[in-house]
Amino acid sequence: MNTKQMIKENNRLQDAMKPNNLSYYQDMVVYIRSSSVQEQKGEELLLEIAQHLLDAQSKGKSAEDVFGSDPESYCKELVEQLPKMKGLSSLQYHLMIPWIALTWFFFVQALVGFITMWAGGPVERMTQVRISTLILIAGGSYVLIHALLRSMKSDTFKPEEDKRKINVRNMGIYVAITVLILVAGVWLGRLLPVLTIAPWISLVIFLVGIAGTKLLFSSK
Structure with a gap:
């Protein structure tokens, strides 16, 4: 899946999220996309997070249950593991x-x-x-x-x-x-x-x- 397809799929998955989970996830999207990481890897990570969140949502769990009460620190750790843009x-x-x-x-x-x-x-x-x-x-x-x-x-x-x-x-x-x-x-x-x-x-x-x-x- 290329970057455009991943963004389109990401938007589709967001439509299935409950309001509180969507708000939590959209902040993660802004944080990761505004970091200087390789776009392809960033979108792969966001898609993985969205799918994981929807799986948890189907079991009655919230985004906070899955990713914790400090999403900024969680995202910061994820971003540090992604390859940076270079060249x-x-x-x-x-x-x-x-x-x-x-x-x-x-x-x-x-x-x-x-x-x-x-x-x-x-x-x-x-x-x-x-x-x-x-x-x-x-x-x-x-x-x-x-x-x-x-x-x-x-x-x-x-x-x-x-x-x-x-x-x-x-x-x-x-x-x-x-x-x-x-x-x-x-x-x-x-x-x-x-x-x-x-x-x-x-x-x-x-x-x-x-x-x-x-x-x-x-x-x-």
Whole structure:
């Protein structure tokens, strides 16, 4: 079974779980998937856990009966035994977010450029792309998404009412990151040159980005 098939089967098994078991298990899913382990091995483990939980559920047992009252420690032990991402898989993991962010940036550039041409507006302005902008989109998207993933992981295994509360610390981190990105953008904008990219070139870059996303990052 490949990764996509395992994820699909995992979703099917979750549909058969009772609400309390499902909540417990979904926290395990978030914790393991947000850890830097090989995706295939992580999904194999999650599928094994789901099947084990459903077997126990059919016998009247709860997830806590099976995995204990400290699921975070249990998951941490499991993750430590899984192989970590390295080499090409690690490179793909770190490149995926900037790649996708830049791909859709060029889609917007192409779309706005073609609309401006159609409307008879100043196309020259729409063809100018700052290198600093590309760096900030790539770096900013990476930092913000990974900060969000860490936040989600830190919220696992907490009571539902605690998850709904606004985490002031995390909010402060996001605000600080945003401010740093904006300051870096102003600073880099003064140092780095501006590229001229026609709308049709932006469209080609977008199409190459989409093809690359499917080729390089799609689960097999």
